[in-house]
Amino acid sequence: MEETKMVGLYQPQQHSKLYWIFSDSLTFIKRSLKLIFRNPDQLIGLIVQPIMFMLLFRYVFGGAIDTGGPSYVNFLVAGILVQMAAFGALTTSYSVTYDMQKGIIDRLKSFPIASWTVLTGHVVSDLFRNFISSLILLAVAFLVGFQPTASLSDWVLVALIVMLFTFAISWLSAVLGLLAKSIEAVQWMGFLLVFPLTFASAAFAPTESMATGLRIFAQNQPVTHVIEAIRALMIGTPIGNHGIMAVIWCVAIILVAIPLCAYLFNRQVSKS
Amino acid sequence: MSENNAIVIEGLTKSYKDVEVLKGIDLKVERGTMLALLGPNGAGKTTIVRILSTLLKYDSGKVTVHGYDVKDQAHEVRQNIGLTSQYAALDEFLTGMDNLVMMGRLFHLSKEDANKRAHELLEQFDLVDAANRPVKTYSGGMRRRLDLAVSLIPTPPVIFLDEPTTGLDPRSRLAMWNVIKKLVEADVTILLTTQYLEEADQLADKIAVIDNGKVIAEGTSDELKSKVGNERLELVIKDSENFARAVSVLANYKFIKNDEERTINITIDSGVQEIAKILSLIEQNSVQIESLSLHKPTLDDVFLQLTGHEAEDKKVEDK
Ligand SMILES: Nc1ncnc2c1ncn2[C@@H]1O[C@H](COP(=O)(O)OP(=O)(O)OP(=O)(O)O)[C@@H](O)[C@H]1O
Ligand SMILES: [Mg+2]
Numbered sequence: 001m002e003e004t005k006m007v008g009l010y011q012p013q014q015h016s017k018l019y020w021i022f023s024d025s026l027t028f029i030k031r032s033l034k035l036i037f038r039n040p041d042q043l044i045g046l047i048v049q050p051i052m053f054m055l056l057f058r059y060v061f062g063g064a065i066d067t068g069g070p071s072y073v074n075f076l077v078a079g080i081l082v083q084m085a086a087f088g089a090l091t092t093s094y095s096v097t098y099d100m101q102k103g104i105i106d107r108l109k110s111f112p113i114a115s116w117t118v119l120t121g122h123v124v125s126d127l128f129r130n131f132i133s134s135l136i137l138l139a140v141a142f143l144v145g146f147q148p149t150a151s152l153s154d155w156v157l158v159a160l161i162v163m164l165f166t167f168a169i170s171w172l173s174a175v176l177g178l179l180a181k182s183i184e185a186v187q188w189m190g191f192l193l194v195f196p197l198t199f200a201s202a203a204f205a206p207t208e209s210m211a212t213g214l215r216i217f218a219q220n221q222p223v224t225h226v227i228e229a230i231r232a233l234m235i236g237t238p239i240g241n242h243g244i245m246a247v248i249w250c251v252a253i254i255l256v257a258i259p260l261c262a263y264l265f266n267r268q269v270s271k272s
Numbered sequence: 273m274s275e276n277n278a279i280v281i282e283g284l285t286k287s288y289k290d291v292e293v294l295k296g297i298d299l300k301v302e303r304g305t306m307l308a309l310l311g312p313n314g315a316g317k318t319t320i321v322r323i324l325s326t327l328l329k330y331d332s333g334k335v336t337v338h339g340y341d342v343k344d345q346a347h348e349v350r351q352n353i354g355l356t357s358q359y360a361a362l363d364e365f366l367t368g369m370d371n372l373v374m375m376g377r378l379f380h381l382s383k384e385d386a387n388k389r390a391h392e393l394l395e396q397f398d399l400v401d402a403a404n405r406p407v408k409t410y411s412g413g414m415r416r417r418l419d420l421a422v423s424l425i426p427t428p429p430v431i432f433l434d435e436p437t438t439g440l441d442p443r444s445r446l447a448m449w450n451v452i453k454k455l456v457e458a459d460v461t462i463l464l465t466t467q468y469l470e471e472a473d474q475l476a477d478k479i480a481v482i483d484n485g486k487v488i489a490e491g492t493s494d495e496l497k498s499k500v501g502n503e504r505l506e507l508v509i510k511d512s513e514n515f516a517r518a519v520s521v522l523a524n525y526k527f528i529k530n531d532e533e534r535t536i537n538i539t540i541d542s543g544v545q546e547i548a549k550i551l552s553l554i555e556q557n558s559v560q561i562e563s564l565s566l567h568k569p570t571l572d573d574v575f576l577q578l579t580g581h582e583a584e585d586k587k588v589e590d591k
Contacts, residue, residue, distance in 0.1 A: 010389055010426055012380035020380065027377045031366065038365040038406065103361035107422075110325045111378055112350040 021114050028121025032095070036129055042091065047133045050084040051140050057204055058144050065205050070235050074148070077141045078231035079203025082223060084137060085162050086198050088130040089169035090190040092122040096177025097186040105265075116265045122177075123170040130166045131159075148234040158230045161246055165226045168250040169194070171257035178264040197223040202231075222249035278303045278430050278461035279324065284333035286319055293319050294330070295485040301478075306452075306462040308476035310469065316485045317465035318358055321434045324463065325355045338430050338461075354423035358434040358465075360415040361422075364408040368399050368418050371407060372425065379426045386425075393421040397451070413444035420451065431455065433464040437471060449474060469574075481578055489578050496574045504567050505547060509534040510560040518559045525550065540566075 015023070036043060054076065057065075062072035069075075099105045099118065108115035138146075150158065173190060180186035200217055201207075201224040207215050218224055225245040232239035279301040286294040294316050301307040309317050322328035324337055326346040335342045338352040362371050369390055376386030394403045397417040402410060407418065416436065423431060436452070437445045452475055456462060466472055472479045473493045481489040481496070489496060509515040515534045527538040540546050547566070554561065 010376075010381050010385050012426065013382055015380075023380075024378060027374060031363065031370075031374055034370065035363075035365050102364070103357050103359055104363060106322075106327055106357060107355065107361040108378070109327055110350055110353065110355040112347055113378055113380070 017114075021117060024113050025117040025120040025124075028118050029124045030121075032121035032125030033128060035095075036125055036132075043129060043133065046084065046088050046091070046129065047136050049087070050080050050133075050137055053083070054080045054137070054140065054144065061204075066209070068206055068208070070237060071145075071147075073141070073145045074235045075231070076204065077138070077146050077148075078227050078234060079198075079201070080141075081134060081137060081162065081230065082165065082227045083198040083203055084133060085130050085166045086169050086194045086223065088133060089126050089166045090173045090176075090194060091129065092119075092126050092170045093173035093177035093180070093186045093190050094183060095122040095125075096174050097180045097183050100178070101183065116262055119171075119174045119261055119265065123167065123174060126170040127163055127166055130162070134159075134162060149236045150234045154233040158233050161226060161230055161233075161243075164247065164250045165222075168253040168257070171254055171261060174261050175257055175264065178261060197221060202227050222246065222253070225249060276303055277301060278338055279307070279463060280334070280336045281320070281324075282334045284320070284323065284330055284335060286316075286323065286328070286330045293485050294323075297333070297482070297485070297487055299480055299487065299490075301461055301463055303461055304456070304459040305477040306456050306464060306475060308472035308479045309463065309465040309482055310467070310472045310479055311465070311482040312467065315482045317482065318434055320482075321355070321357075321432045321463070321465060325353055325432055326350060352428050352430055354426075354428040354431040356420050356423045356431070356433045356436055358438070360419040362407045362415060362419060365406055367404050367406055368394065368410070368414075369403040371418065372421060375422045376425050381426070389425055393424065397421045398447070413440050416440060416444070416448065417451075420448070424455075427458070427460065429459075430461045431463075433462060435465055435467065437466070437468065445471075481574070483578070489574070503540045504573075505538045505540055505550065506565045506567060507536045507538070507554070508562040508564075509536065510562050514560045517557060518554065518561075521553055521557045521559060522550070534562075537567075 057076050057080075058073050062076065065072060067075040096105075096119065105115070105118065108118055172193070176186055176189045176193065180189055200210075200214055201221065202218065203223070207218040207224065210218055222245075225242045226249075228237070228242035229239060229246040231237050232242060277300045279299070281297050281299040284294055284297040285292070297316075297320065299307065309320065311317050319328065323330050323335060324342060326342050326349050329343075337349045340348040340352070342349050363374070366374065372390035372393055373386050376389050377383070379386075381389060394400050397420070399414060399418060399421070402414060407415065410418065416439070420433070420436060423433075433452070437448050440448060449471070452462065452464070456475075456477075464472075464475065476493070478490065478492055479496060480487050507518065509518050512531075512534065515529075515531070515536075518536060519529060522536065522538065525538050526541075527536050529536045538550060551564075
């Protein structure tokens with residue numbers, strides 16, 4: 001690599017390409033984590049709605065829904081948790097669109113670095129944000145009568161599945177962020193993606209009670225598998241193939257979304 | 273590197289869909305000098321800057337920056353440029369300090385260097401007091417300064433400034449000019465775009481006037497000015513009857529008239545005596561005038577004459 005001839009006193013350090021991919025990712029992760037705390041409204045916004053949903057379903061609609069076994073509050077927590085994770089993972093899409101609109105991505109592209117690593121920062125900060133909001137949500141769940149049977153190792157698995165799911169949706173939402181032309185657009189795009197997946201699912205009611213077409217969709221889509229898997233781990237419902245299917249779906253989404261992101265990111269003609 | 277030019281653009285064309293935005297641009301910028309790209313909205317200034325900084329593909333032509341081809345050696349080009357875009361590219365939620373340190377790290381400075389450089393730049397750009405405030409609380413001028421500071425973290429040999437002073441108040445503009453002047457003294461090559469003629473005049477070694485995707489004039493500020501002649505005397509005539517009389521009285525002079533505003537701009541080639549002669553002609557024919565003023569040629573004159581944007585209502589009378 002040709003040495004850079006900078007006029008000033010400050011010379012860039014020389015390391016391998018791979019080193020810089022990690023180092024730059026870390027710089028971006030630090031940045032995105034700072035944003036969580038600099039912009040606490042975002043975290044509050046993400047946590048308030050799921051808590052309202054939990055109270056609403058627990059106390060208003062819950063009585064009318066037959067779970068076919070567990071108490072409704074026990075049934076409900078997995079659904080709310082995964083829904084929150086999915087909406088939380090959309091934060092990446094807003095952040096990416098914001099960075100594009102602010103010209104930050106353009107500026108980064110003019111740097112001699114692997115500038116796509118800026119996406120990594122946003123994705124990883126979704127993991128942190130979702131972890132924090134999940135803990136808060138679980139605390140509220142316990143207050144309204146949630147009684148899980150999970151062992152410590154079950155909890156670890158729950159955490160891993162929710163993280164994997166968040167990671168997958170975050171990359172998908174990075175794709176949306178790169179495609180969208182405005183913050184408003186990315187909001188409805190994300191909503192259009194996540195709303196049907198989380199409501200036409202096993203989140204609030206067992207899929208068995210749904211009309212045939214909807215049921216077939218609901219039973220086979222990734223969010224249901226993720227919900228059923230962690231529900232099984234938390235309250236001991238049968239897990240069936242949900243665990244495996246959840247992991248396969250998430251990995252598949254990641255394998256498709258990351259190269260797609262790379263392609264969209266490097267597309268030279270930007271949209272400003 | 274064989275050449276003396278830090279930026280070379282040859283036969284550059286670019287279209288968006290079927291709209292031709294650049295129609296064959298040729299430009300050279302000598303190492304350590306500043307070229308101002310002067311042009312109205314939509315002329316293609318930002319498009320040129322984006323192509324130079326490897327952000328945009330072009331259709332045909334050849335573009336090299338610091339001896340590297342922007343298409344085939346984008347990485348090398350990026351190692352040698354700094355870009356300040358038309359709109360500040362900063363993280364609004366981070367503080368000024370955080371922005372600088374983060375960007376410093378991304379320029380691959382060590383942690384200590386990134387911090388030291390951030391402090392230096394905050395000092396230099398008069399942002400020390402605001403260093404620990406989120407950028408979203410900054411004024412437009414402060415953002416612009418911080419934005420420029422980011423491009424100067426490693427002080428690259430070639431810098432692109434896309435309208436660096438648009439939207440600044442006169443004081444901030446002067447401050448920005450001083451910073452830019454210092455850069456040229458430090459032997460940095462600068463390509464600056466601007467809509468302000470005065471800015472190009474003040475800062476640049478050479479000026480290229482672009483309009484509608486073409487370079488319509490190029491040269492030093494003086495060269496461009498000499499195209500529109502020397503000083504001009506502007507007369508505003510009282511009414512249309514007087515105006516008609518003035519036009520016939522001055523038939524032997526080179527002037528531009530505007531019938532609606534009743535102004536006559538006379539080109540003065542030979543100094544005070546000529547002015548005195550004109551005034552006595554006016555006096556003898558008792559033409560009543562509202563006001564009279566003497567103007568040095570500005571780049572505005574050059575610009576208007578070259579782009580012809582106002583040519584419709586300023587008819588050139590050449591006698
Ligand atoms: N992505 C795009 N798609 C279509 N047309 C574009 C696109 N970007 C720019 N243009 C057009 O290209 C022309 C030149 O634009 P450019 O931004 O280079 O002008 P400019 O000289 O920088 O203007 P300004 O002074 O307003 O910043 C304009 O007519 C603009 O509408
Ligand atoms: Mg522009």
